[in-house]
Amino acid sequence: MATDPVMTRLSEVYAELPRGERAIVRVLLDDYPFAALGSLRALADRAQVSPPTASRLFHRLGWDGFADFQAAVRDHAREHDRSRLREFVTTAPREEPAITHRAAEELRAGLDSTLAAASEPLLARIGGLLAEAGRVWGVGGSLSELAADYLVRQLAGLRPGVARVPDTAAARARVLVDLGPSDLIVAYDFRRYAHSTAAFVRAARSRGARLVLVTDAWESPLADQAEVLVRLPREAAGPIAPLTHEVAVTELILVAAAGLMADSAERLETLDALTAELHHDLPDSP
Template sequence: MTQAAKATVRDRIRAQFAELTQSERKLAQALLEDYPGAGLASITVVAETAGVSTPTVARMVQKLGFKGFPQFHKALLTELQAAVSGPTARRANWVTDAPEGHLLNRFSQAMTQNLEHTFAHIDRVGFDAAVALLSQNDRGLYAVGGRITRALADYAFTHFQAIRPRVTHLTASSATWPHYVLDMEAGDILLLFDIRRYEANLLRLAELAVERGVKVILITDQWTSPVADVAELVFTCWVEIPSAWDSNIATMMLLEALIAATQEALWPETRERYERLDELFSQSRLFRKPPG
């Protein structure tokens, strides 16, 4: 499958935005603000809701690479179905479309494609902006994930805590989150992980944090969590694999890239923290020393 075919409608709109006319940009903005719902009605209703003409809708969808509005509408429906599908439906999809060969080969192929699509869609300016935020060690950094992605948040916390001070990992219980929000200040950073099925409690947490002036960095999947509407920066990772579950491999690689870049941005302060941490490990005798 080509990269263009893999791109979501949201990706296409963002990629073509600079080439759109003023009326087409008005339509594009309306679609992005209520995505994908704003594009799921008839072409007439979509035009009326956005305050543009029907021909404007027809021209724009063609600029996005669709033959016509029906194909555009079908693409949005497919994305919506994929975003809300559970493990059983996801497995049915890959079983039907799975190439011949051993499962290991299919996994390898899927993982490679996920990584390629993920890093092809990462905006370097956005990545550098995220590193700049994560490197502000005079600001609080909070990490949180959902039912599956909380493991990523824990991984992020473990590394960023060694790199810089003032790092907090929100517990798995959303009932405790208001206690963390209470201590959040304007300029703090919330690193949030949310992949399908998107969790309403994560969206509400992000909204509460943004109300306090916190900047949200969202790492999500290619269908994009609703948290994107309030996030300062959004990174989409491709997650589909031959399984009833989605993969966090591409997400983990992006996270590790952010960790490595933040470490470099804060060196030599981070080096001093590492050295002091090693001294504490030695004093506590938590780890066995290597022989010799």
């Protein structure tokens, strides 16, 4: 099915736009196409910018105004619906595996882009922060928390003082009260950006904690808080939001960190020995 040219155009220019216009694009992409179908004022209010700022965006992108932009969105939506109907009518059940084949190709392309985005200097800088921090805290949203948990589980084998940010407000407050400049937050924040992640990170930054942010090409609202920013593509495997990209870049970060920790190999050997010793007395954890 054809790519939506409106979404493609918004995505392509996002990084080049002024902050206010980027906020408009972020709202549109987060809730596309519905955010585009209300009034200009409603869209501006959601992005917390003025209507003239929103209006400038659409002229900058080549539309004659907001109404022209909305017409383009509606036109493609109608064509999208017609294409889906044709596909449903003409595709026999025996052709179903082709869907997963296309999803695999999209996932592979997204993974290639992810690995290209994780440059050696970027990984080395993050690895250095992970090695030097007094404590490391991982946090993510409703799905990306799985990548944060993966980071924490693996990194805890390489060094002490690693934990996942707890889920409840009271527990997070207990973490915040002791945070300082020696603490490092590693946050995963993707569309739709998690308010709870933003609230914790901003509070942590106000107490001097440093931030490594892994986000998408449209950037989390926390981008201006990050000491190191990792932008990943978000090509989907069909309708499924990809976690593979986040885990892949996390593994590269862990490799970079391990190379800077002189005693990580010895620590892992000790952990293996302790695990084997305890295995005789305790059941394995799930």
